[in-house]
Each structure stands twice: as C-alpha cells, then as structure tokens.
Amino acid sequence: xxxxxxxxxxxxxxxxxxxxxxxxxxxxxxxxxxxxxxxxxxxxxxxxxxxxxxxxxxxxxxxxxxxxxxxxxxxxxxxxxxxxxxxxxxxxxxxxxxxxxxxxxxxxxxxxxxxxxxxxxxxxxxxxxxxxxxxxxxxxxxxxxxxxxxxxxxxxxxxxxxxxxxxxxxxxxxxxxxxxxxxxxxxxxxxxxxxxxxxxxxxxxxxxxxxxxxxxxxxxxxxxxxxxxxxxxxxxxxxxxxxxxxxxxxxxxxxxxxxxxxxxxxxxxxx
Ligand SMILES: [Zn+2]
Numbered sequence: 347x348x349x350x351x352x353x354x355x356x357x358x359x360x361x362x363x364x365x366x367x368x369x370x371x372x373x374x375x376x377x378x379x380x381x382x383x384x385x386x387x388x389x390x391x392x393x394x395x396x397x398x399x400x401x402x403x404x405x406x407x408x409x410x411x412x413x414x415x416x417x418x419x420x421x422x423x424x425x426x427x428x429x430x431x432x433x434x435x436x437x438x439x440x441x442x443x444x445x446x447x448x449x450x451x452x453x454x455x456x457x458x459x460x461x462x463x464x465x466x467x468x469x470x471x472x473x474x475x476x477x478x479x480x481x482x483x484x485x486x487x488x489x490x491x492x493x494x495x496x497x498x499x500x501x502x503x504x505x506x507x508x509x510x511x512x513x514x515x516x517x518x519x520x521x522x523x524x525x526x527x528x529x530x531x532x533x534x535x536x537x538x539x540x541x542x543x544x545x546x547x548x549x550x551x552x553x554x555x556x557x558x559x560x561x562x563x564x565x566x567x568x569x570x571x572x573x574x575x576x577x578x579x580x581x582x583x584x585x586x587x588x589x590x591x592x593x594x595x596x597x598x599x600x601x602x603x604x605x606x607x608x609x610x611x612x613x614x615x616x617x
Contacts, residue, residue, distance in 0.1 A: 394579075399542045401609065405583075436453050438493075458496045486502060494507075513558075578615075
C-alpha cells in the first residue's frame with residue numbers, strides 16, 4: 347500500500363478541523379489539503395456525499411459522463427483515498443468515526459447497538475455528526491432507515507430512507523431528503539447514494555453501470571444546485587466496485603491495481 351495515499355478514516359478528523367468541532371483524536375489524520383482548500387474558499391458548512399462503490403479508477407474512467415462531480419473536482423480537488431474494507435457498513439463507520447474497523451468493530455448496523463451497550467461513551471463509535479451536534483452545530487444525515495435509527499436522539503435531523511428494490515427511486519428520495527434537510531441550514535449533512543453499488547452487483551454489461559453513474563451524478567448536481575454559498579462538498583466512495591470477477595477481464599492494469607489496493611475517489615469542491 348502506498349503510504350502517501352489518504353484513508354477513509356481521515357475524513358472525520360478533517361471535517362472536525364474544518365468545522366472547529368472537537369473530537370477525541372481518532373486513527374485518521376487531518377487532510378491538510380482539504381483544510382487549506384476550505385480556508386481559501388471560506389467554506390462554512392460541509393455536505394458529505396458517500397457515493398457507494400465510487401472507486402478512484404472507476405471515477406477516472408467515467409468522469410466524462412459525470413459533469414457535476416467533474417466540475418467540482420476540476421475547480422477543487424480529486425484525491426486518492428484508501429478504503430478500509432470491502433463492504434459498506436465498516437467503511438461508512440470509518441468515514442463517520444475516523445477509526446479503522448479493527449478499532450470500531452462495526453461490521454453491521456446491529457454492531458453499533460452492541461458496541462454502545464458495552465461502553466456508551468466509547469469515542470471509537472461516535473460519529474462526526476454526533477461530535478458536531480454535541481458542539482452545538484446542526485448536523486443531519488440521510489441514510490437507509492435502519493442506519494438512520496442509530497442516530498435517533500443524537501443529532502438534529504435524521505432522514506431514514508426505506509430500503510427499496512428500485513435503487514434509482516431510492517437515490518432520488520435520498521436526494522430530495524438531502525435538499526429538504528439543507529433548507530434547515532445544517533453545518534454538516536451526510537447522504538449515502540447507493541445506485542452504483544446496486545448496479546455493479548446486477549449489471550451484466552457495463553451499460554447499466556454507466557446509467558447508475560450518470561444517475562448518481564445527476565443527484566450530486568441536484569444537491570449542489572440547492573446548496574448555499576460557502577458549502578464545501580466532500581464526495582467519496584466507500585470501497586471499490588463489487589462483482590470484480592465480472593469487470594476484471596475488461597479492466598486496465600491500472601484499474602486492477604486500483605481494485606487490489608481498494609482506492610476510492612475523494613472529491614472536494616465548494617460553492
Ligand atoms: Zn458500499
């Protein structure tokens with residue numbers, strides 16, 4: 347692994363620094379490039395969009411059909427970020443807490459309740475959204491209902507989206523909820539878009555996957571459009587694409603290396 351790459355565990359401490367929200371120092375480090383960028387652009391609030399399965403090489407291959415993300419990256423930053431696991435729950439837990447899976451022990455939503463029962467004050471399972479709320483900031487989350495319930499009573503605003511067989515509709519509803527949440531002026535908003543992941547599992551040729559990437563980008567564009575000035579966007583994948591045995595025969599050497607290292611895209615931009 348290339349030590350110079352950033353980690354998903356760096357995102358929470360970086361948000362903590364940018365928003366001046368105190369947190370117990372986690373495993374991850376502050377990404378100075380992002381902090382400098384936020385200062386230069388006078389960013390006052392953060393919208394974190396987790397685009398499930400947005401690997402770095404996947405983004406590079408399809409950035410041409412992702413104008414909203416591409417515009418943010420072109421005027422902002424595109425970073426390589428090493429993921430921490432191959433599945434969604436531990437990765438999102440690392441994004442939100444700043445700890446590696448071997449330290450937060452969260453591999454499913456149920457694990458959050460189990461770890462909390464063991465030690466309600468354990469900082470390794472406390473998310474940056476909760477740290478922000480504790481510091482008097484407004485934080486909001488838009489994720490699948492079961493995950494959203496774990497935030498109940500802990501942050502200002504949670505939007506649980508019921509799981510659905512129609513993932514395009516699911517992401518559409520998530521995006522609409524995120525736009526509604528922005529109306530209440532959150533300092534930190536996190537939203538999880540899932541269509542790339544779902545289509546990577548079921549797509550037999552690349553076309554459906556491309557549709558999911560386009561759809562994700564459309565939703566990113568809608569969120570950007572409705573955000574106020576001074577909003578910093580952080581868009582990241584959680585792990586590289588699933589169903590790799592399907593994609594590998596068509597992948598370039600660089601894409602294969604990217605998958606082996608589990609490097610995802612981290613895009614930063616502001617409005
Ligand atoms: Zn995922």
